Amino acid sequence: MEHAFTNPEFLWRTPQPRASYDVVIVGGGLHGLSTAYYLAKNHGIRNVAVVERGWLGNGNAVRNTTVIRSNYLRAESMPLYDFGLRLWEGWEAELDYDLMFDQRGVLALTHTKVEANGVKRTVAANRLTGIDAEWLEPDDIKAFCPIVNVSPDIRYPVMGASLQRRGGIARHDAVVFALARAASALGVDLLQGCEVTGFEMAGNRVTGVLTSRGRIGAGRVGLVGAGRSPLLAGLAGFSLPIQSYPLQALVSDIVDPVLDCVVMSGTLHVYVSQAQKGELVMGAGRDTYHSYAQRGSFQILEHQIQAALELYPIMRRAHLLRTWAGIVDVTPDASPILGRSPVDALYINCGWGTGGFKASPVSGYVFAHALVHEVPHELATSFSLERFETGTLVDEHGAAGVAH
Amino acid sequence: MADGSPLAAHLGALISKASFDDARLTPGARVDLLSVRARRSAVQRVATALGQESLPPPNACRATILGDCFWLRPDEWLFATVPGGAEAAMKTVEPHLLDDGAVIDVSGSRIILELTGPRTRDVLSSCCPLDLDPSVFEPGRCAQSIIGKVSVLLHLVDATPRWHLFVPPSYVDYVVRWLADGIEGARAEQENALATTPHSSPVRMLP
Amino acid sequence: MLLITCPWCGAREETEFRHGGEGVRVPPDGDDPGWTRLLYYRENPAGPYAERWVHVHGCRQWFHVVRDTTTHQILSTRRLDGQEGAA
Amino acid sequence: MRRLPAGGDIDRSRPLRFRYDGRALTGFTGDTLASALLGAGVDVIGTSVSLGRPRGIISAGLEESSGFAQVARAGATEPLVRMSTLPLYAGLEAEGGSRIVKGYLRDGPDDGRFDKRFAHCDLLVVGAGPAGLAAALLASRAGARVMLVEADVVAGGALLRDADTVDGQPAAAWVSNASATLHNSGTLVLTSATAAVALDQNGMIVAQRIGANRAVSEAGGLPEQRLWHVRARAIILATGALERPIVFQDNDRPGIMLTGAARAYLRRFALAPDRGLVFTATDDGYRAALDWHAAGVVVPGIVDPRAASTGDLPARARAAGLRLFAESVVEGTSADGSGRLCTARVRGPRGVVEVECDVLAVSGGFEPTLGLHQQLRGATRYDARLGAAVPATPLPGQWIAGAANGCMTTRDALADGARAAREALRSCGIDVPGTACPTPESPALLEGAHEVIWRVVAPDGDESRSFVDLHRDTTVSGLVRAVGAGIGHIEHVKRYTLVGTGVEQGRSAKTNAGAITASLTGRPVADVGTSGSRPPTEPLTFRILSGRAQGPMYEPVRTTALHESHAALGAIFEPAAQWMRASRYPRAGETLRETVHRESLAVRGAVGIVDVSTLGKIDVRGPDATWFLDRLYANDVGRVAVGKARYSALCHLDGSLLDDGVVIRIAEQRYFVTTSTGHAATVVEWMEEWLQTEWPERRVWVTPVTERFSTIAIAGPTARALVARLAPAMEVGNAEFPFLAVRHGTVAGVEGAQVARVSFSGELAYEVSVPWALGPIIWRAALTQGEDLGVTPYGLDTLQALRIEKGYIIVGQDTEALSTPYDAGLGWMISAKKDFVGRRTLDRRASQRDGRQQLVGIAAADRETCLVEGCALVRAPGESPQSIEGHITSGCWSATLGRHVGLALVAGGRRRHGETLYATLGDSGAQVTVVDPVHYDAVGARRDG
Numbered sequence A: 001m002e003h004a005f006t007n008p009e010f011l012w013r014t015p016q017p018r019a020s021y022d023v024v025i026v027g028g029g030l031h032g033l034s035t036a037y038y039l040a041k042n043h044g045i046r047n048v049a050v051v052e053r054g055w056l057g058n059g060n061a062v063r064n065t066t067v068i069r070s071n072y073l074r075a076e077s078m079p080l081y082d083f084g085l086r087l088w089e090g091w092e093a094e095l096d097y098d099l100m101f102d103q104r105g106v107l108a109l110t111h112t113k114v115e116a117n118g119v120k121r122t123v124a125a126n127r128l129t130g131i132d133a134e135w136l137e138p139d140d141i142k143a144f145c146p147i148v149n150v151s152p153d154i155r156y157p158v159m160g161a162s163l164q165r166r167g168g169i170a171r172h173d174a175v176v177f178a179l180a181r182a183a184s185a186l187g188v189d190l191l192q193g194c195e196v197t198g199f200e201m202a203g204n205r206v207t208g209v210l211t212s213r214g215r216i217g218a219g220r221v222g223l224v225g226a227g228r229s230p231l232l233a234g235l236a237g238f239s240l241p242i243q244s245y246p247l248q249a250l251v252s253d254i255v256d257p258v259l260d261c262v263v264m265s266g267t268l269h270v271y272v273s274q275a276q277k278g279e280l281v282m283g284a285g286r287d288t289y290h291s292y293a294q295r296g297s298f299q300i301l302e303h304q305i306q307a308a309l310e311l312y313p314i315m316r317r318a319h320l321l322r323t324w325a326g327i328v329d330v331t332p333d334a335s336p337i338l339g340r341s342p343v344d345a346l347y348i349n350c351g352w353g354t355g356g357f358k359a360s361p362v363s364g365y366v367f368a369h370a371l372v373h374e375v376p377h378e379l380a381t382s383f384s385l386e387r388f389e390t391g392t393l394v395d396e397h398g399a400a401g402v403a404h
Numbered sequence B: 001m002a003d004g005s006p007l008a009a010h011l012g013a014l015i016s017k018a019s020f021d022d023a024r025l026t027p028g029a030r031v032d033l034l035s036v037r038a039r040r041s042a043v044q045r046v047a048t049a050l051g052q053e054s055l056p057p058p059n060a061c062r063a064t065i066l067g068d069c070f071w072l073r074p075d076e077w078l079f080a081t082v083p084g085g086a087e088a089a090m091k092t093v094e095p096h097l098l099d100d101g102a103v104i105d106v107s108g109s110r111i112i113l114e115l116t117g118p119r120t121r122d123v124l125s126s127c128c129p130l131d132l133d134p135s136v137f138e139p140g141r142c143a144q145s146i147i148g149k150v151s152v153l154l155h156l157v158d159a160t161p162r163w164h165l166f167v168p169p170s171y172v173d174y175v176v177r178w179l180a181d182g183i184e185g186a187r188a189e190q191e192n193a194l195a196t197t198p199h200s201s202p203v204r205m206l207p
Numbered sequence C: 001m002l003l004i005t006c007p008w009c010g011a012r013e014e015t016e017f018r019h020g021g022e023g024v025r026v027p028p029d030g031d032d033p034g035w036t037r038l039l040y041y042r043e044n045p046a047g048p049y050a051e052r053w054v055h056v057h058g059c060r061q062w063f064h065v066v067r068d069t070t071t072h073q074i075l076s077t078r079r080l081d082g083q084e085g086a087a
Numbered sequence D: 001m002r003r004l005p006a007g008g009d010i011d012r013s014r015p016l017r018f019r020y021d022g023r024a025l026t027g028f029t030g031d032t033l034a035s036a037l038l039g040a041g042v043d044v045i046g047t048s049v050s051l052g053r054p055r056g057i058i059s060a061g062l063e064e065s066s067g068f069a070q071v072a073r074a075g076a077t078e079p080l081v082r083m084s085t086l087p088l089y090a091g092l093e094a095e096g097g098s099r100i101v102k103g104y105l106r107d108g109p110d111d112g113r114f115d116k117r118f119a120h121c122d123l124l125v126v127g128a129g130p131a132g133l134a135a136a137l138l139a140s141r142a143g144a145r146v147m148l149v150e151a152d153v154v155a156g157g158a159l160l161r162d163a164d165t166v167d168g169q170p171a172a173a174w175v176s177n178a179s180a181t182l183h184n185s186g187t188l189v190l191t192s193a194t195a196a197v198a199l200d201q202n203g204m205i206v207a208q209r210i211g212a213n214r215a216v217s218e219a220g221g222l223p224e225q226r227l228w229h230v231r232a233r234a235i236i237l238a239t240g241a242l243e244r245p246i247v248f249q250d251n252d253r254p255g256i257m258l259t260g261a262a263r264a265y266l267r268r269f270a271l272a273p274d275r276g277l278v279f280t281a282t283d284d285g286y287r288a289a290l291d292w293h294a295a296g297v298v299v300p301g302i303v304d305p306r307a308a309s310t311g312d313l314p315a316r317a318r319a320a321g322l323r324l325f326a327e328s329v330v331e332g333t334s335a336d337g338s339g340r341l342c343t344a345r346v347r348g349p350r351g352v353v354e355v356e357c358d359v360l361a362v363s364g365g366f367e368p369t370l371g372l373h374q375q376l377r378g379a380t381r382y383d384a385r386l387g388a389a390v391p392a393t394p395l396p397g398q399w400i401a402g403a404a405n406g407c408m409t410t411r412d413a414l415a416d417g418a419r420a421a422r423e424a425l426r427s428c429g430i431d432v433p434g435t436a437c438p439t440p441e442s443p444a445l446l447e448g449a450h451e452v453i454w455r456v457v458a459p460d461g462d463e464s465r466s467f468v469d470l471h472r473d474t475t476v477s478g479l480v481r482a483v484g485a486g487i488g489h490i491e492h493v494k495r496y497t498l499v500g501t502g503v504e505q506g507r508s509a510k511t512n513a514g515a516i517t518a519s520l521t522g523r524p525v526a527d528v529g530t531s532g533s534r535p536p537t538e539p540l541t542f543r544i545l546s547g548r549a550q551g552p553m554y555e556p557v558r559t560t561a562l563h564e565s566h567a568a569l570g571a572i573f574e575p576a577a578q579w580m581r582a583s584r585y586p587r588a589g590e591t592l593r594e595t596v597h598r599e600s601l602a603v604r605g606a607v608g609i610v611d612v613s614t615l616g617k618i619d620v621r622g623p624d625a626t627w628f629l630d631r632l633y634a635n636d637v638g639r640v641a642v643g644k645a646r647y648s649a650l651c652h653l654d655g656s657l658l659d660d661g662v663v664i665r666i667a668e669q670r671y672f673v674t675t676s677t678g679h680a681a682t683v684v685e686w687m688e689e690w691l692q693t694e695w696p697e698r699r700v701w702v703t704p705v706t707e708r709f710s711t712i713a714i715a716g717p718t719a720r721a722l723v724a725r726l727a728p729a730m731e732v733g734n735a736e737f738p739f740l741a742v743r744h745g746t747v748a749g750v751e752g753a754q755v756a757r758v759s760f761s762g763e764l765a766y767e768v769s770v771p772w773a774l775g776p777i778i779w780r781a782a783l784t785q786g787e788d789l790g791v792t793p794y795g796l797d798t799l800q801a802l803r804i805e806k807g808y809i810i811v812g813q814d815t816e817a818l819s820t821p822y823d824a825g826l827g828w829m830i831s832a833k834k835d836f837v838g839r840r841t842l843d844r845r846a847s848q849r850d851g852r853q854q855l856v857g858i859a860a861a862d863r864e865t866c867l868v869e870g871c872a873l874v875r876a877p878g879e880s881p882q883s884i885e886g887h888i889t890s891g892c893w894s895a896t897l898g899r900h901v902g903l904a905l906v907a908g909g910r911r912r913h914g915e916t917l918y919a920t921l922g923d924s925g926a927q928v929t930v931v932d933p934v935h936y937d938a939v940g941a942r943r944d945g
């Protein structure tokens, strides 16, 4: 028999919108909920609403493949993501919820010399920053994850891998539930079916949001709209250096455990883990075209499964059970945008692209800080929108490009 | 690639093993290849010089005095001329281009594979996304598309059907493997009388 | 998976094409912020979107496509010179 | 159930032996695994996922939510195969038990062939029930190219279980005639073929189990499964309707099935219960009772929640003397010791009765199968009469017909199929003459009072055994709990309870889940809706998705014309982009380092030859060629003299390096440009993009000629002597043929060879390009004629070592995504006088900031220290955490210098020559010195010599 999920008896209140709030968070995904939670918890600001156009989590929160890790490359990013990972390590206790957070290890396979060098470079950078990381040779990989085909005879033989043992997965839906419950309990109003359609402005200052459920006044507004950030920015009269693409994922039917870590492969564009329930959860590179349709193209699935079967022949007879896509907001340097916007009292938190699930805790933590103090949290100073003017990009393509 | 055949020995063995009467793969004739680039002003001059009314339109091939001429793009045509004929052919075309075009010897940058037989549509449609139905892909038609994951130029020479595939030499191994494997599949279908396209013969339905 | 009508070659599978987005434009002279926009900012509408594709595995021509990003419906394809395709 | 002595579509003369859970059983040709099991008396097929309840088969088709098995195939084993549509074949081996809910994977050989096919048609009809058949018949008569795909093993749809007649023929006969007609007119009819994924622009992915009904050993080379990529000008979805179960207490017991299944098992497989009770909310359900009755089965009654129906079927039931429990429901069941159904508790206006039965056929009504429509977000609306969603408007280019469109009788389905075909064909410009539509005779099915019922509230209030989703063990209690937690949206309910997330994706559970949630939250059913559908409509094996693109057919492996020559010399190959390149030519007993050592010294001391045919080559010509290359390349191309070459680089608009290469000016307006191996296609595309989109008026023609030429570099101090022998007619002296000059002539008898004095090794070098296929001639000639000169073939490993010694970069290895030419030490090449792509960004302050990661050389402190690529460079050894100054991009054993040398990117590195840093992968650090990138022959005397 299967391990049954334990969801609590009570999750959240369903209040009516108030006339105004100290802070209105636009977007009830993980980052929006996390922001609201930390506003209340860390800063005592409880007169907060999260306005969500659909149901909580209906964006990328429920669509991501749940890879959690902090092995990024840049000096600017590593502390941010690793602080996030440390928050994860305490989150189940803090939120009193079984998130199925499981630090089973994340392997990043390499298939070319250049890729191997890049990954080694990340390993070195991680270790020097105090982030756990190891370099594994093919034999070590085989020992750690026996189903990987490390034969030198395949098209792109495995040349080695990095391993972050503290990396892992969690149950995405549970995280939505847990954050919503915690925020709601702290007094945050979660307003679903409440689409922001415009902003109320006094000069260059935002004073409220116009929604499908009426006007809601706001002392400050945080835009946390992930795949729809460019549209939200458009409503507020500015634009973002963001392109929106579909990113697909798939699950297999439920099978006995074959894989107890996360394995990613940048060159072959596929990564896979096995969720606690038993389904294989697989992802690939994003689609090439712009879209808001939450679906992608079939050849992406075909290619990723070809790659998967080269690497994990045991998966041949698993079934593709369900596929879906989320819309990811991709920045030019694969790093997020966090902080002030061109509009006063309006703050933005977006651009996490294909990799923001892992940042759910830290994104809310630092963004709540920015909303309260009007300056970025020290972990987030490098991620302002101005960096594109100054040319001080935080290029994470190597560490975040294909993988998650 | 041994000096004689354009196919490496292992590929020769692969295709002769796979081929059967209804789908046969062989190395095609050797040719010299010319890429003729011509802006609109030069196209007519070139055509006239070759005794043609015009150069072939998109997706078409025409026989000319310089051999088969294939449309490649709005300002490019590929001529497949006799081996060693490139130089002379260039001399024929070049004067008419003036500054509005160029002719480039691209001999050897593609190899011709020939695929013949009534089952070849099955073989091709197992790796090529084009609509090859006789009602839309008639003899004399050509198209650039993909086999597996690589670019090819496909030409239907006659209604046998006889196909010519123009494949860059470095990709020949890969393309031949796809075709040979497709032929094996077609043979199994033939032997098991499985209907797979409306035009494959004979037909019997499997439950 | 899209089926895209190349103005030259006709309707072909998406796998024969490469997406070019809005494309780059040769810069007009301008100040620094203008340059930043040119480098990093592109249109990204929900709805009809004017984009460019190139038929990499076919005629290698770039062309214009208007596609609705909320439905993936292709509203038109045109040659770069603005003419409708013959195909 | 038991097998009746006669009847059914099975061939009793051909028994088939198979194994289930280790038991040897027998069925008949024509059986499915499900019918064979039922026929063999196996009603308890396994246990449920989290509650461990005994389970049986509930359907005879796509509705199945319980009967799945682990099936052995082709030496492999496939999890969770649906029993109700798996044709039985001799030797089939299946496992049930806990395997009906959770399968397993096994490594090992797998001989099944999985194929792919592209197909095109005017009209694709999905579903071969009456609607689909009518549509296909009409279209094929009109001369259209038609494809008809049917998920079941045979065409016919609902007609297979219905006793209707069509055009005066029994339904089954009409179906086979129709199929034959279609065949003969060239329609491609695919059975066991599920339309699984709807693509944009009228595409459809169809998965076909060709060899589903046979063991792989009998497949004769046929594919086991095939994936069809279909493009159609018009699509008709005639996917029918699915029967919906009703939720009540203990509704999951083996023996409880849908009424359509009860009839299908009877008609198609001659399987009948001893006592069959019916619980139906529509007239249609009465057919099961009537059919059973006609077959001699004891029917203890028909339970109908409605007031006595006046419809045709109920009247017939009454006439047959069947007992009707009107205004009654089944509120619970009990089971025998093995878990099998034995009685049902029927509650009516006059109280409760226990009714003995071994099968209970249930029908909550029918709902359109709209998964394909919903995948592309096709709109639906709630139909209160059906209690389910029906299509609102079809998607462009698509039509929905038959039961899928809410036309629930055979007559309506046939007519609707013909209507859809007419409209679809008209959209393709094919006009259909007014052909008559097949006419059926079938009873009225949806007469009588209409009352949609989803759930019978448990009398004792315990709904933890009232199953909404059998596969995932979701119960009404689970829904109650979810709603109590404060959630109301059906997508939250799904994620809280897991309803609908199983292998059948809740196909027959979703509507009930939505409706019950609605009743629990006091909202209209229409407002709650159902959770969304996603591709595929049916689980697809991973292998069918990968098809034949595995092993050597997975990704192209490109080989040069010299591949066999290298192999003959014992080369070891390595992938480089798509190519296979020789990395080295080890002699017996040599270690890697020894080989590289030997090959390097040969190049530095005598002469080496290397195959560089993979470098991209581009012919650029036309009156504006110089203007064009000047716009793209960083240096002044216009200043390169005819017959000369220049090393150059391309930038992106943001100033970052795209590639480097050599620009050779062949004639005034004709160039031969090389690119790095990995960027060959990118650079051609880059040039085309700029030309076509920005400068269409410019007369420049760009032609990729990589595979026109094989190129061999001949490098080393005795290279000149070797080239002189190979090309006796060529002046090779330094004066006549200096560095960066290019000549054309005959080499080793090959006319028209191009010889360029460019060098990637830092030695005196000649790159000889000849027609692709003639490469081996030059290679062989160089080896034989250079023997006394010490000619040595060398591979990528040595090439790397040599270029690192010289500080030559590889873009992408020694640069980062945002590295500029300045960062890479190539600032010298940037022309001060002209604009080019990237220039504006390079002129910005940020691009020239101090402290950027800049290319430096690094030298190991001692002979033993190895410079591992990727190592971080830090100020102090073995300290963590500390800030990172840079990293090693390239490192090698330098045979020439007798120690390890490397290249690195270091913050502000250009001003840090002489500084000591430590190279580390995060623990101990090896001491290195920052030096100039050029480790060897800084003045270039050897190269120029």
Ligand SMILES: Cc1cc2nc3c(=O)[nH]c(=O)nc-3n(C[C@H](O)[C@H](O)[C@H](O)COP(=O)(O)OP(=O)(O)OC[C@H]3O[C@@H](n4cnc5c(N)ncnc54)[C@H](O)[C@@H]3O)c2cc1C
Residues within 6 Å of the ligand: A026, A027, A028, A029, A030, A031, A032, A051, A052, A053, A054, A055, A056, A057, A058, A059, A060, A061, A062, A063, A064, A065, A066, A067, A068, A194, A195, A196, A197, A224, A225, A226, A227, A228, A229, A232, A247, A248, A249, A283, A324, A325, A326, A327, A328, A352, A353, A354, A355, A356, A357, A358, A359, A404
């Ligand atoms: C297929 C896929 C796989 C992924 N895998 C991983 C992974 O393995 N690891 C990882 O770290 N990251 C992964 N990601 C990325 C990760 O999911 C996202 O970065 C992250 O979820 C974004 O934050 P969010 O949860 O707040 O976004 P969302 O959940 O998308 O939240 C944004 C919310 O804003 C709401 N909204 C938008 N516009 C409005 C409006 N006008 N009014 C009101 N509300 C509005 C939306 O409805 C939505 O609920 C993946 C993403 C996808 C799509």
Ligand SMILES: NC(=O)c1ccc[n+]([C@@H]2O[C@H](COP(=O)([O-])OP(=O)(O)OC[C@H]3O[C@@H](n4cnc5c(N)ncnc54)[C@H](O)[C@@H]3O)[C@@H](O)[C@H]2O)c1
Residues within 6 Å of the ligand: D062, D126, D127, D128, D129, D130, D131, D132, D133, D149, D150, D151, D152, D155, D156, D157, D158, D159, D162, D193, D194, D195, D196, D238, D239, D240, D241, D242, D282, D284, D365, D366, D369, D372, D401, D402, D403, D404, D407, D408, D409, D410, D413, D442, D445, D446, D537
């Ligand atoms: N009594 C009722 O309420 C009721 C309800 C529904 C249907 N019916 C009967 O059903 C018939 C309706 O005719 P119809 O043709 O619309 O439906 P149908 O159910 O007869 O045929 C639909 C066919 O589509 C196939 N199919 C479904 N999904 C598919 C997919 N993704 N790919 C390939 N095939 C797929 C099914 O296997 C089935 O054979 C009538 O005969 C009618 O009497 C009766």
Ligand SMILES: Cc1cc2nc3c(=O)[nH]c(=O)nc-3n(C[C@H](O)[C@H](O)[C@H](O)COP(=O)(O)O)c2cc1C
Residues within 6 Å of the ligand: A062, A063, A064, A065, A066, A172, A251, A275, A277, A279, A281, A321, A322, A323, A324, A325, D500, D501, D502, D505, D532, D533, D534
């Ligand atoms: C980690 C993970 C595991 C999932 N496992 C399953 C599963 O076992 N069964 C299932 O039907 N869907 C599964 N899903 C997919 C969801 O059902 C759903 O498709 C996804 O949340 C996107 O929502 P949408 O399909 O409604 O757009 C999973 C999703 C994720 C992110």
Ligand SMILES: [Zn+2]
Residues within 6 Å of the ligand: C006, C007, C008, C009, C010, C055, C058, C059, C060, C061
């Ligand atoms: Zn084209």
